[in-house]
Amino acid sequence: MRKTCLALAAVALLAGCATPPPAPGSAASKVVTMGQLDDIEIGQMRVARENGYLTVNVALTNSSRSNQTLFYRFAWLGSDGFPVADEESWKALPLYGKQAKFLPAIAPTPAARDFRLEVHTR
Amino acid sequence: MVSRALTLATLVAAVQLTGCSVFRSYDSELQETNKQLAAGNVDAALALLESNNKGDKKDLLYYFEKGELLRSKGDLKGSQDAWRSADSVVFQWEESVKLDTDKYLSQFGSYLVNDKVRRYEGYDYEKVMLTTQMALNLLAQNDFDGARTEIKKTHEREAIIAELRDKEYLKREEEAEKEGIKTEYKDLQGYPVASLDAPEVVGLKNSYQSAFSHYLSGYVYEALGEKGLAAPGYRKAAELRPNTPLLDQALLELDKNSAKAGESDVLIVVQTGLAPARDSIRIPLPLPIQDNLVITPLSFPIIREDTSTAHLSEIQLNDKVLALTALNSTTAMSRRALRDDMPGIILRTSVRAISRGVAQKNLNQTNPMAGLVVGIASTVLEGADTRTWRTLPNETQVARVRLKQGEHHVSLPSSLGGTQVTVKVDRPYQVVSLRVVGNRVFAGGPSVEVAPQAAATAVASLK
Amino acid sequence: MFARLSLAALAIALVSGCSTPSPVLGGKNISYGDSKAVELVTNEFGSTDLQMIAESMTRSLAQSGVLHGRPVVQVYDVKNKTSEYIDTREITTSIKTQLMKSGAARFASDNTDMQSQVDQLKLQNQSGLYKKKTVAKTGNMIAAKYRLEGSISSIVKRSSDYKDVFYKFSLQLIDVESGLAEWMDEKEIRKTTER
Numbered sequence: 001m002r003k004t005c006l007a008l009a010a011v012a013l014l015a016g017c018a019t020p021p022p023a024p025g026s027a028a029s030k031v032v033t034m035g036q037l038d039d040i041e042i043g044q045m046r047v048a049r050e051n052g053y054l055t056v057n058v059a060l061t062n063s064s065r066s067n068q069t070l071f072y073r074f075a076w077l078g079s080d081g082f083p084v085a086d087e088e089s090w091k092a093l094p095l096y097g098k099q100a101k102f103l104p105a106i107a108p109t110p111a112a113r114d115f116r117l118e119v120h121t122r
Numbered sequence: 123m124v125s126r127a128l129t130l131a132t133l134v135a136a137v138q139l140t141g142c143s144v145f146r147s148y149d150s151e152l153q154e155t156n157k158q159l160a161a162g163n164v165d166a167a168l169a170l171l172e173s174n175n176k177g178d179k180k181d182l183l184y185y186f187e188k189g190e191l192l193r194s195k196g197d198l199k200g201s202q203d204a205w206r207s208a209d210s211v212v213f214q215w216e217e218s219v220k221l222d223t224d225k226y227l228s229q230f231g232s233y234l235v236n237d238k239v240r241r242y243e244g245y246d247y248e249k250v251m252l253t254t255q256m257a258l259n260l261l262a263q264n265d266f267d268g269a270r271t272e273i274k275k276t277h278e279r280e281a282i283i284a285e286l287r288d289k290e291y292l293k294r295e296e297e298a299e300k301e302g303i304k305t306e307y308k309d310l311q312g313y314p315v316a317s318l319d320a321p322e323v324v325g326l327k328n329s330y331q332s333a334f335s336h337y338l339s340g341y342v343y344e345a346l347g348e349k350g351l352a353a354p355g356y357r358k359a360a361e362l363r364p365n366t367p368l369l370d371q372a373l374l375e376l377d378k379n380s381a382k383a384g385e386s387d388v389l390i391v392v393q394t395g396l397a398p399a400r401d402s403i404r405i406p407l408p409l410p411i412q413d414n415l416v417i418t419p420l421s422f423p424i425i426r427e428d429t430s431t432a433h434l435s436e437i438q439l440n441d442k443v444l445a446l447t448a449l450n451s452t453t454a455m456s457r458r459a460l461r462d463d464m465p466g467i468i469l470r471t472s473v474r475a476i477s478r479g480v481a482q483k484n485l486n487q488t489n490p491m492a493g494l495v496v497g498i499a500s501t502v503l504e505g506a507d508t509r510t511w512r513t514l515p516n517e518t519q520v521a522r523v524r525l526k527q528g529e530h531h532v533s534l535p536s537s538l539g540g541t542q543v544t545v546k547v548d549r550p551y552q553v554v555s556l557r558v559v560g561n562r563v564f565a566g567g568p569s570v571e572v573a574p575q576a577a578a579t580a581v582a583s584l585k
Numbered sequence: 586m587f588a589r590l591s592l593a594a595l596a597i598a599l600v601s602g603c604s605t606p607s608p609v610l611g612g613k614n615i616s617y618g619d620s621k622a623v624e625l626v627t628n629e630f631g632s633t634d635l636q637m638i639a640e641s642m643t644r645s646l647a648q649s650g651v652l653h654g655r656p657v658v659q660v661y662d663v664k665n666k667t668s669e670y671i672d673t674r675e676i677t678t679s680i681k682t683q684l685m686k687s688g689a690a691r692f693a694s695d696n697t698d699m700q701s702q703v704d705q706l707k708l709q710n711q712s713g714l715y716k717k718k719t720v721a722k723t724g725n726m727i728a729a730k731y732r733l734e735g736s737i738s739s740i741v742k743r744s745s746d747y748k749d750v751f752y753k754f755s756l757q758l759i760d761v762e763s764g765l766a767e768w769m770d771e772k773e774i775r776k777t778t779e780r
Contacts, residue, residue, distance in 0.1 A: 277670050349665075350674055
């Protein structure tokens with residue numbers, strides 16, 4: 001009886017730990033995973049403003065040994081949090097097994113202040 | 123009991139099949155029609171075509187032939203309507219192929235029925251030529267935008283055909299291996315192998331891509347100012363017919379801006395003769411029937427070239443000789459189509475003959491009478507498929523010239539009747555197309571006028 | 586009794602369920618797809634390639650900083666050096682649209698629009714049909730500071746079980762006065778089909 005109780009508590013704790021809400025402004029808060037994202041880790045993001053345009057560089061790592069294809073697109077948001085441009089087209093990015101890669105992107109208009117990265121595998 | 127049921131079934135099948143195209147000799151029907159056309163009796167040719175196709179459901183061939191005959195008559199609108207119907211049949215075929223390629227391929231490989239009882243789907247080169255001819259009809263009326271649509275359809279269709287054939291040939295090789303049939307057309311004793319191995323046949327990349335079709339598309343795109351699309355047209359044509367100065371020139375001139383005011387870029391298209399016929403030839407082949415090799419006569423198609431029209435290599439333009447460049451030969455394409463189909467035809471015909479041989483042997487042992495019936499029914503059914511688009515022009519030749527706007531005179535060599543044609547050039551880009559059968563010249567559209575030719579000679583056997 | 590009632594109720598519920606207003610008419614096998622989806626139907630030049638090229642070219646050009654103060658640009662057709670029927674004008678149209686939307690540049694009448702533009706000016710000025718005040722004056726068209734031109738080429742290789750297509754699209758912005766290329770970029774695409 002005591003064991004079950006303990007186990008339950010542990011499970012509850014773990015569940016809580018597994019999904020802490022991403023801190024606002026952190027890299028994870030910018031990523032929207034659609035469907036499934038297998039074996040690809042999204043690391044740091046570098047955000048800058050060059051010649052008036054927001055530019056982003058995202059570090060990606062393929063954690064599996066096999067080749068993966070990542071489907072992705074960016075959504076560009078204005079200061080009010082709403083999109084400032086038309087939807088982007090989906091793009092495919094091949095990653096070899098265990099490869100680390102950088103994914104660069106440029107905002108379509110100077111009005112973009114923030115962004116979301118939508119990702120998806122297979 | 124079983125054998126009686128089989129007899130009955132065979133009889134029923136034989137009776138039913140007589141209703142369809144089995145007994146129809148497409149070759150002799152069209153020989154008559156073409157004779158009328160060559161004599162200049164286009165109306166009689168059309169009447170003959172109608173009387174041979176009285177049923178309500180017209181097939182693809184009817185629309186093919188009707189469109190070409192109406193085009194010769196100068197009725198471009200009627201021609202376009204007939205071909206529009208043919209185009210919708212081809213479109214349905216295209217959709218069925220796109221949606222389920224595997225299903226299409228498996229029914230194509232069915233061994234049970236003879237090729238000639240199948241619904242006529244048209245050869246690949248006929249599908250490509252259909253929209254090319256439709257584009258010519260529109261160009262004769264200076265409708266370049268309309269022609270652009272037909273031309274775009276032509277190369278999209280070509281891409282579908284290419285993909286389908288790739289898959290089909292792969293599948294066929296696998297099947298021939300499975301059935302253990304190794305006969306090649308080169309092994310057929312008495313078959314005119316040389317006609318299929320001629321350099322102009324082997325030299326083609328495949329049976330359906332036409333250099334003329336791509337050249338015309340380059341020309342139309344150029345006329346519309348779309349150089350980005352004109353370039354691949356000329357480039358593809360040059361790939362299909364290497365070492366043709368006309369094609370290389372077109373690509374070079376595309377980037378130059380050599381148009382002078384008051385001058386037109388005129389493309390003269392001369393289409394001569396008629397497409398070749400398909401005939402049936404019987405060749406005995408040893409087949410393994412119940413472990414015995416039995417010599418069985420089998421029917422195979424052969425290509426018979428049309429001889430109605432002499433070859434033409436030049437025309438006169440304003441009393442100067444103008445050399446023509448050949449860009450398309452239907453005979454070569456038709457031979458190439460047969461050459462590529464031959465392994466499949468051999469496979470299907472042999473497998474069918476073997477299964478029939480086995481059935482007949484079994485029947486003979488139990489019921490000789492039924493065996494006889496099956497034998498008769500199968501001789502009726504055998505015979506190669508002779509259907510093909512026969513009024514389609516055989517050779518397509520072109521010349522491209524810069525002409526001052528105004529009236530010009532084109533005439534044919536005297537060996538072909540020396541007919542005079544007056545052409546009114548009034549557009550920056552203009553296509554003039556002439557159709558020559560026998561020593562008759564046919565042309566349609568507002569800017570071309572054919573001088574009166576000798577009265578049409580009456581051809582006998584008019585019903 | 587109860588059973589019969591509930592059956593009737595069920596029937597009514599079913600019927601009313603069927604007649605729920607829906608904005609869809611017919612269409613069992615037909616549906617609208619995402620126009621931005623990655624298209625992998627065949628390995629010929631496709632919609633995704635067009636979108637990718639236009640997108641990466643515009644972003645790169647706009648962000649490069651060459652286009653100060655919305656200069657006037659004349660767009661030339663992209664030269665098609667492949668033997669595939671690629672409508673390159675659609676690529677330039679997309680590039681133009683996106684640059685226009687980002688507000689980075691303005692465009693002069695290009696080759697295809699020029700004729701209509703001249704015709705309209707002539708009509709307004711020479712026909713005498715229009716109110717004088719509203720007629721567009723000739724001699725006020727704005728000339729381009731830059732011209733934009735490019736090309737697309739391909740290398741196609743195939744063996745019995747592979748087909749590999751490599752596309753290279755390049756675009757450059759040239760200062761009309763100096764003739765100097767001020768910006769250049771290219772996009773490479775590789776597509777492979779295995780049988």
